[in-house]
Amino acid sequence: MANHMISSKLNAVTPTYVLPMHERPLAPVPIDKEIPVIDLGEERAVAAQQLVKALEQYGFFQVINHGIPDDLMDEAMEVYEEFFNLPVKEKENYAEKEETLYTNNPKHHASKEHKYWKEVLEHNCNIDGQDKQTWPSNPPTFREVIGAYSSEVRKLSMIIFDLVSEGLGLEAGYFGKGHGQRMFVNHYPICPDPSSTLGTGGHCDPNLITICQQQVYGLQILKNDEWIGVEPLPHAFVVNFGFPITVMTNGKLKSVAHRVVTNKTQARTAIGTYFCPANVVEPAKSFVGPENPPLFKPFKWGTEFLPHYFKNRAVYHAALEAFKINA
Numbered sequence: 001m002a003n004h005m006i007s008s009k010l011n012a013v014t015p016t017y018v019l020p021m022h023e024r025p026l027a028p029v030p031i032d033k034e035i036p037v038i039d040l041g042e043e044r045a046v047a048a049q050q051l052v053k054a055l056e057q058y059g060f061f062q063v064i065n066h067g068i069p070d071d072l073m074d075e076a077m078e079v080y081e082e083f084f085n086l087p088v089k090e091k092e093n094y095a096e097k098e099e100t101l102y103t104n105n106p107k108h109h110a111s112k113e114h115k116y117w118k119e120v121l122e123h124n125c126n127i128d129g130q131d132k133q134t135w136p137s138n139p140p141t142f143r144e145v146i147g148a149y150s151s152e153v154r155k156l157s158m159i160i161f162d163l164v165s166e167g168l169g170l171e172a173g174y175f176g177k178g179h180g181q182r183m184f185v186n187h188y189p190i191c192p193d194p195s196s197t198l199g200t201g202g203h204c205d206p207n208l209i210t211i212c213q214q215q216v217y218g219l220q221i222l223k224n225d226e227w228i229g230v231e232p233l234p235h236a237f238v239v240n241f242g243f244p245i246t247v248m249t250n251g252k253l254k255s256v257a258h259r260v261v262t263n264k265t266q267a268r269t270a271i272g273t274y275f276c277p278a279n280v281v282e283p284a285k286s287f288v289g290p291e292n293p294p295l296f297k298p299f300k301w302g303t304e305f306l307p308h309y310f311k312n313r314a315v316y317h318a319a320l321e322a323f324k325i326n327a
C-alpha cells in the first residue's frame, strides 16, 4: 500500500515501487553546470536571445532575477511541505475535490503494476480566484500564500512568453494571455533504495510551459541520450517548454524528456506551475512558408491532445505522432 511509503519507517522498498530493470536509474549521473542560467535583469534583447538559445540547445533553463520575492518562494515551499506533512487521512480529503486532486498512489506512465515514489497535489489557479474554494484550508495560510505565489508566477510566465516570442521572431503577444494555470506539486519522501525506484518516470510535458521551484536535487533531463542532473540553485526557477512549442515552431524547438530520481537522505518537494494553451495549437505563420510546409495539423489542446498524451506518455515523443501531417 502506498500509505506505508508515506508513514512507515520501511527500510526496504515495497515491490510495487521496484521498477523493471530497464527503467531503473542505475548509473549515477553528473549534475550539469552547463544548463543555462538566465538573468532576467539583463537587457531585454540579450535575455530574449539567451532564452531561445537555451531552448534550442537544452530545452531547459533556470531563471534568476525573475522578480518573485525570495520570501514568497520560501513561504510557498513551507506551505506545501506542511500540507504533505499532514496525516494521510486529512490529505485524502482532497483525493478528488472538483479540480483539486491529491494522491499518494501515483500512476506509472505505462504499467499498472508499478508506481512512482511520490505524492502529488494538483490544483487550478484561475485568474479570477474562484478555484480557491477547493484548495486545502490547512495549513491555514495555504490559500493566502498560494494565491499570492500563483499570481506572481503568472506574471513571470508572461515575461518569459514575451521574451521567447521576441527571440523567435513571433508577433508580440503570440502566446496570448488566457492560459489555464495549474499547480502540480510533487513531494518525494525519503526512499531507502534510489537505485530501483523513480520519483517521476521519463516524460515530456504536455503543457506549453512549466515553471518549477525546487531546492533539493532530483531532476534529470535527457541530453544526447544521456541523463544529466539539474543543479538546484537557491531561489531560481527551472523552466521548460512542453509539446505545444514543437508544433508552434513547426518542429524547430523540441520538448525535452525529464525524470526525477529519489533520495536516501532528504525528502524533496518541487512546486510545478503548468501553463496550458487555451486555444487551438498550430504552427505559427512565421514558421511556415513555401520552403517550410506545416508539419503538424492544428489541434485543440484540452480535448484532442491531452487525452492522447496520457495514453502515450511512456514513449517520449509519441504524443505528437498522431498530429503529424503525412504521418
Ligand SMILES: O=C(O)CCC(=O)C(=O)O
Residues within 6 Å of the ligand: 184, 186, 200, 205, 212, 214, 219, 258, 259, 260, 270, 272
Ligand atoms: O519534480 C520535478 O522536479 C518535476 C516533475 C515533473 O516533471 C512534472 O511534474 O511534470
Ligand SMILES: [Fe+2]
Residues within 6 Å of the ligand: 203, 204, 205, 210, 258
Ligand atoms: Fe514534467
